[in-house]
Amino acid sequence: MTNQLTIHQAHKLLRTKQLSSVELTKASLERIRQVEPKVQALVTVTEELALKQAQKADELIATGDINPLTGIPIVIKDNMCTKGIRTTCSSKMLENFVPPYDATVVEKLNDCGVVVVGKSNMDEFAMGSSTEHSALFPTHNPWDLSRVPGGSSGGSAVAVAAGETIYALGSDTGGSIRQPAGFCSVTGLKPTYGRVSRYGLVAFASSLDQIGPLTQDVTDCALVLNAIAGYDTRDSTSVPYPTPDYTQCLTADINRLNIGVPKEYFVEGMQAEVEIAIRAAINKLEELGARVEWEVALPHTPYALAAYYIIAPSEASANLARYDGVKYGFSYQDADSMWEAMEKTRQYGFGAEVKRRIMLGTYALSAGYYDAWYLKAQKVRTLIRQEFDQAFAKFDALVTPTSPTVPFKIGEKVDDPLQMYLADVCTLPINIAGLPAISIPAGFADGLPIGMQIIGKPFSEETILKIAHAYQQATDWHKRRPEI
């Protein structure tokens, strides 16, 4: 069952020569052949590259040159540039775009000798919460193929949950790692804003975007974070702080840690089974020694959704102005003028949700509306940040559900943008404040996954990893796999 190995388990077998990277990679590719027709998690399968990288990894391992990620298969979300491998953002706009360089995270992983088996499907330009806004095809949740996997890193979450890869990278602007991790019952970490370089990540909302791992357990999350975290001169928002060894904090001892439970995250319209599961999971943390305070108040939480959906589309409308059909990407040729060519390029290159957000953002930034919408949202952002700062003066971590519901049906919300936006209601405040947060499996309702979110203060990844690890040592939700 090589497709159910964690990174640390696979590493042990590779190091002791009980398994080769080529064998591990072939098992991954075979599993992709087997389940991909059902789940459609991958935009590109990089079989040839993977086998070449696996062979090279085996040569390295033979000389004793091995680190925790050497020779282990990974899937990368298709908004991170991979040199020579097309990077589509699941958009018609970039369907044939082949980057001339690697993103910093890809470069760092390649230096570790990883094996890239594929690029994963996503909501177009990472805008969405279900992966239905992919312009290529929808991805299916392996726990119930009629349901969404969450989004926008839906392909990455499914590739891990369905055993197509051992781990994956995703990106998170308003919940795009954590929400699909919750929906697919895998572990997903959004690091602090500035912790991981975004150089080579196709920009969506630059003050919110962050790259992180989707894995089968917390130990794997720490191992991947070790490899990708750190300062990068090519991303001026990455911070020049030292990075610890994130595996060092993985003791099961959470005695006397102070955990707050913000009551506003148990929102109206929340599914009862989710609330019950999360309350039980928090009780478990208390049993393990944490001091839990229920009913913590974060009164500006109800305004986070509106602030987010003004700020993120505003930044997106500026970032996506680069798609003009001139330098790269789709280009409409059959026009009479430069302006017509540009407008048609964008009309046919972008899908409905991307257009909606460009329109919303352009409106919020336009003359006469800037103060009432964009500036107002930025001021509310300050209040939300301050509220978190105050809470973290008292608590080491905050715990909430990752999503208010279990995965919904494919097609259920795709034509109702506001309903879709609500799927991020528990995750997007964290991006507004730039905090680190992890989603871990915390139960099931009728066979459908429920995720628990643990939020930390800036650059306290070690604290949330420690709590999440302690929970996983005491439970086995994260070990369950969908039958597919």
Added chain:
Amino acid sequence: MKLSREQVLHIALLARLGLTETEVDRLSEQLSNILESFEVLQQVDTTGIPPTAQSIALQNVMKDDEDTASLPQSEILANAPQRDGSFFRVRAVLE
């Protein structure tokens, strides 16, 4: 908050985004609904509160002006939809 067809067309022009008639109608309705629900923001008292543009304390990040290798021209131009020798080919701006 109601966005008229004319406003939608004006925003689309600012964004240089071509839209079909159906899309104009649909966006007029959807954006109106979205903005109406976002009016809750106006209930928040933000008197004296400064805006936040990003969440880390870094400001004015500088780096030394050092020579580094650039990508070869051929690789940069490889994705160009239209090229002319070593140039991106664009349409005439003035006609």
